[in-house]
Amino acid sequence: MKNKLLWIGSVIILILSVFTFIVFGVGTEIFTALFGKKLPAFGSYDGKPIRYEQGTYFADTVAQYVENNGKSANAGTYYTAFRYAFNQTVFTMMVEDAVAKSGYKVPEIAEDRIMVSYFSDENGYSQKLWRQASDSYKASLRKEISESLFRSRYMEDLFGSSDSVGNDTLYGLKISNNEKNFLANVENETRAFNLVSFDIRDLPNEEVVKFGKEHSDLFTKYDLSVLSFDTKENAEAALKQLKANEITFEDALTLDTATKYYREDNGKLTNTYSYQIDAIVKPSDDDTAKNAQNAIKALKKNEFSDVIEMRNGFSIFRGDGESVAMDFEGSININDVASYIKTYEASYMQDYYMNIAKNFVTEASRTIARGSEDEEEDSPFDAACDKFELVKTEVPAFPLNYGNSSLFTNLPSSVSALAGASTNEAFLKTAFTMKENEVSEPIVMGNKIVVLQLTKINTNENVANTDSYKSESVNYDLNALQTAVLESKKVVNNVDKVYFDNFMKNSL
DSSP, rough: OOBSSSSHHHHHHHHTTBBBBTTTTTTHHHHHHOSSSSOOOOOOEETEEOOOOOSSHHHHHHHHHHHHHOOOOOGGGGHHHHHHHHHHHHHHHHHHHHHHHTTTTOOOOOHHHHHTTTTTTTTTEOHHHHSSSSSHHHHHHHHHHHHHHHHHHHHHHHHSSSOOOOOOOOOOOOOOOHHHHHHHTTTEEEEEEEEEEEETOOHHHHHHHHHHHGGGGGOBBEEEEEEEEHHHHHHHHHHHHHHHTTSSSHHHHHHHTEEEEBBBBTTSSOOOHHHHHHHHBBOOOSSHHHHHHHHHHTOBTOBOOEEEEEESSEEEEEEOSOOOOOOOOOOEEEEEHHHHHHHHHHHHHHHHHHHHHHHHHHTTTTOTTOTTTTTOOOOOHHHHHHTTTTTOOOEEEOOOOGGGGGOOOOOOOOOOTTTGGGHHHHHHHHHTTOOTTOOOEEEEETTTEEEEEEEEEOOOOOOHHHHHHHHHHHHHHHHHHHHHTTTTEEEEOHHHHHHHIIGGGGOO
16 A cells, blocks of 8 residues: 655654554564563553554554564564654544544545545556455545544644645645744854853862862861661660670671661771761751761760761761861872862852953953054954963854754854853853954853854845745744643653563563
């Protein structure tokens, strides 16, 4: 049987197989033989189960996908087919429900027009071909045509059909000329820039040491061991035995109720800096957490703490020796201090580089007096790059394209500092309100701070072909509809679970 589209045009490509005649039965034997068992529902739409059973739209779509993408004896390769077919089935069920509620019936004359094309040769309709076809084949074909026309009614009413009246498609929402022209004009202005960036994660060692000295209490190391339990009752029972000398600390480590939270196998506390101890105690709105932190740090050798509630479970600490302050004048573990700053003090790094970036902007924005003997020297921006030892990046021209829409040229992916720039409103507003040669204020871009200089504005007076933007607009609306349907509360998607439980568990 022919696999023929009812609705022609670029819009149809995105809606996948909803508008095609499924070749029923193709490849379904593969799955029956491969899995050989009745499967639970893969999910549901509006309370209606979606099952993998012979003759269902879901099973036929799975088979069609496999037929189109190559058969395999490996069950794992069918995962994509099931996910694809489930999404298609959900969307089709939504469409069929909507059309059914409207009361629409497919006219027989519409079915006949399609039927004729299946029994035609180079001379047109062929009575011979019609007579040669079995009644069951013709009945099956008419049923498939009717179902496809039924589904197409919904999409044509929303997005138009291949038929048109003048320049407007028949049916569907119409696209405003102003909207088409607006989209076409976006690409008509592009801007090129010079760019420098500061990676706030690359804090100089001297700045790390400076921070450590100013916050030296955070980096005191404590010599401690710890016992942990999931319940307070088990922790209190162990502490009672320890204080009564009924068991040793080493014995307590082997208790069935003991866990390995926060410790090495021998019981030593794994993270021993002051700030790390503070981080593992359960926070509180009163002084409970602070008092617990101070009590842990004040333990003397062989002294036990009370039971302390932690972020995970309950713990008893034992003092093993004296605390040691970090030696900022001698040996210092730069990496440990830097790790703390990156984890807890991102604003400190940002402020540091923001001040440098502002000084760069001042230097890069200076003007050269007209007629000055310095006119032949490097531009102020280049001179500032040399002074601050920065590498200038020349950014190719791009249009104002929020979210890197496929409608327009995207922001250059080759410029790593622009990662995420397409959705950074501060960046886009700055870049597209600057004057030529103007230097921007520093802009925060994730882990980077960037400074721009607008080098050129390119304009094109010729408006692009608006017809392409019309079809693209429809495609965006179509994708939005499909996404909304699949994210609906009416959808229960159990594809992953059913597939794992029935096809993957035995192979692990």
